[in-house]
Amino acid sequence: MSFAGLALENPTILASGILGYSAESLSRVAKGGAGAVVTKSIGVEPRVGYANPTVVQAESGLINAMGLPNPGIDVYSGEIRYAKTLLRVPLIVSVFGYSAEDYANVAKKAVDAGADAIELNVSCPHVKQTGAEIGQSSKFLSEVVEKVKATISKPLIVKLSPNVADIAVLAHAAVEAGADALTAVNTLKAMAIDAETTQPILSNIEGGLSGPAIKPIALRCVWDIREQFDVPIIGCGGITDWRDAVEFFLAGASAVQIGTAVGLVDVDVFRQINRGVLTYLRKKHYGSVKEIVGLAHRQ
């Protein structure tokens, strides 16, 4: 299948932040059946991230506040080059920054090193002055997307925040500014408190909720965007089995990203979901995923 200029063997993609440092990890995920992989979010400078606890389990999901740990694009360029020698699926590099220039600089270096596409993380809920602050403002978001679009020639994906009043407004801003595709959604702002010690558990206090808990919200976000535009969408949020993936296709996504389920199931969750989706399509007499994208809107 073709997705926003990328040739994908299947519509399951590794979400950013999961196993995304080393080329070998990304390669293992690809062997687990992923149609493409997204790296950890990479910035201009190295960041060590937050102290533990950085992940805490909630009732039906995980809350994480890693703090964007990453080695910086200059060091990570080497890993991108190495990953390209191991991978047979597209490599999407996730990029974050504190200004439009940051985003553009990192994106350019990532593409120069061999990235097949760039995903802008404008929606990290737990690091100040980047991520959500940009992803929650149409003005900042347009500025960043325009600047990156003008700098690179590879497909540009924008990962949207669900922590907004109307996601379609931000989706519109990203598409108008030149985004080739949208990922909906990043994690939801959340926290956990321990009753015994009366303390917040995450060292950063607040983090982002992922997993089954956010699936209905992510599904609604994809629906809201699809209602307004015909832009390629990657659904993301709590997808754990083939049925979840199919629901996102029906809502309007043409591909899905999987993150937390790599922990819930394991690395071969991609293969399991792909098998299930194919069985579903056959049983329902559909020829391809494309035929069911947005189908729920047509009734």
Next chain:
Amino acid sequence: MLTANNRIRTTEIVQIRAESPTVKTFVLADRASAKAKPGQFVMLWIPGIDEIPFSILDVSNGLVSVSVKEVGDATRHMHTLEAGATIGLRGPFGTSFTESRGRVLLVGGGTGTAPLVFLAKQLSAKTERLSFVEGAKTKDELLFVRELRGVCNEKSLITTTEDGTAGLQCLVTEPLANLLDKEHFDMIYTCGPEVMVKKIFELTEQHKLPLEASLERLMRCGIGLCGSCVIGKYRVCRDGPVFTAAQLREVKDELGISKLGFDGSRVPV
């Protein structure tokens, strides 16, 4: 994984005992961790400070013990705690040592000896012969000697210190080389500093002997998601911490050489 094991629990420290000038053992009440197998680990949450992985030293009747060496802020803080203090934990996580029969040899370095003490207690009744080589920098840091005397006889426990204050004055790998030349073993188990593990792996490979080694890495999520603790294609928290010789062969370019630092870049071990 959304499991009962990964849910963070807070519990009281039941007992604390000093093992050496730098190591204390903490006994915690936790039913889930008390079902752990030798080699598995728990994540301990020191509220307001940090959350770090520890191998399990022992389990019994709803209690789990871990030994903590004072090496940084979090462990220093732990050493100031007293019995009755509240601590958080989740786990147990990771793979465990397999139970081998016949003649087995366990090689521990420093606090890496802890999971091997747990293993030795479970194996002693089942194996034909259990030998243990333990190394430390100095006599005071030679851990769990009393426990080990209880599971192996005098002759099959060899201790080494770097300064010669107890046992043989050498690295733990020296008597091992002699043992492997002289005797046959059905399985070798090891845990300790990675440079030591690497040396032992090289020796067992030369002698074509099976090995299981427990490795350590910087850990964050503990459940195979974040990628902080990878060695090659493996996640130490989920695919390990116990690895077989066949798996170590696949990661020999990194074993004892490099790991990922806090920012995800490769740093020397």
